Amino acid sequence: MSSPLFWGGNLPETFVPDPLLTHRSERVEWRVLDLDEIQRGTLDGVGDASLDWSVHNTIRTGGELAYTGEPVDWLQTRLKPVRVLTLHDGSEQDYPLGVYLPETPATSYGVARSQSVALYDKLSILNADAVLETFSAAKGAPVVDVVRDLVASSGANPADVIIEETSEVLPSQLVWEAGTSVLRIVNDLLAAVNFFSLWCDVHGKYRASPYVRPADRPEAFEFVDNKWSILSPGMEHEEDFFKVPNRVLCIASTDGEAPALTSTVTNEDPSDPLSFPSRGRWVTHVEENVEATSQEVLDGIAERRMTELSNVTSTFQVSFAFVPVNLNSRIRVRRQTRGIDATCVIQKMSIDLKTGGLIQATVREVRD
Incomplete structure (x- = not known):
């Protein structure tokens, strides 16, 4: 079935081939993986399905699906939804959408047997695991090494843990009480070196990297209301x-x-309506007991908080046809007929997995 919705979008050739903006057909495959994430087949009998991704959630990506197929041993199964696009030249491109643990569902027996299956990404493994006694990271410990060891302690294959290197070490001992989740400890450590929180990519790999200001991230996609537009006309x-x-x-x-x-960090730009010169008063945000491994890292955290707090109040709700963007991706939204030209970062996405289904996104405007 062809995707019916093409409202526009100038997509740089360096990011996604131009054929994505021409006529295409699509389908979603639910690939069945074992616990070693080796594909064992595909899942038939999936009805309505969707994914919900948010930078604000502890487990950042998840979803649900309706299932009427043959019985499945959900405890021994992981699912990998893949959007398969067939382009106008007949070629196919696969776009994985993550690796998920299905929750063991209740079963309804009506006219047909049916199950509603909740999905959680692999951060749920670390969130469900906890330290059994007081855990401490020693003064001088390399933060990245401690993070890798913690993720591996929850059963992750070391090859699936991709953490960028940093020379930062802990300036003092950090301690967590027994019962603290492994995910909480990992993210506390990453915050201490001004990294993004741990996340799982579309292939199910654990990833973490230094925080990058939105203005310094590469532009992933530009949505424009022209003849190639894939952006829905309505927005808020x-x-x-x-x-x-x-x-x-x-x-x-x-x-x-x-x-x-x-x-x-101060905003004293006279051209900014929110700055001290424009307002004529200070509006100060204070954060105490910030874990930081050095003055440089603390400076980066303060700049990050200024950026986040300055941007959180200008948001857009937009819908668009599928393109492979991710949480924290920097995009540009140009609604020329409304005088809107905004650089934004993606905060939330709800992905409808039916053929031609849209992505509904909350994006935060970036103020340099």
């Missing part, structure tokens, strides 16, 4: 700038042997 925009700070103060935690590090 919400703005609320009253509580946006123009000064951020971060105070690092300390072991008591030395004064706490501090970092202050």
Whole structure:
């Protein structure tokens, strides 16, 4: 069945081939993996299905599907939905959408046997695991090594753990109580070196990398309301700038042997309506007991918080035909007939997995 919705989008050839913006047909395959993530077949009998991704969720990606097929041993199964596009020249391109653990569902027996299956990405493995006694990371410990060891302790294949290197070490011992989830400890450690939180990519690999300002990320996609548009005509925009700070103060935690590090970031740009010169007053956001491995890292965290707090109040709700973008991707939305030209980052996506189904996204406008 052909995808019916092409409202436009100028897609750079360096990111996705131009044929994606021409006539195409598509289908979704549910590939069945074993616990070693070796494909064992495909899942037949899937009805309505969707995925929900959000940077605000502890387990960042998940979803649900309706299933009426043959009985499945869900505890021994992982699912990998793949959007397969057939382009106008007859070639096919696969776009995986993650690897998911299915929750053992209840079964309904009516006219037909049916199950509603919840899906959780592999962060759920770390979230379900917990340290059995007080866990400490020693002063001077390389943060990335501790993170890798923790993820591996929950059963991950080391080849599936892709953490970018950093020379940062812990300036003091960090301690977590017994019962703390492995995912919480991992993300606390990553925050201490100003990394993005741990996430799972579309192939089910665990990934973490240093935080990059939205303005410095490559543009993943440009949506334009022209003849090639894949952006739905309807959209919503919400703005609320009253509580946006123009000064951020971060105070690092300390072991008591030395004064706490501090970092202050201010907005004094006279061309910015939210700056101190424009408002004539300071609006200060303070964060205490920030875990940071060095002054440089603390400065980066303070700048990151200023960026996040400055951007959170301008958001768009948009819908578009499928293209392979991800959470935290930087995109550009140009609605020329409405005078809108906004650089944004993707915060949430709801992905309808029926043929031709749209992605509904919440995107946050970026203010440099």
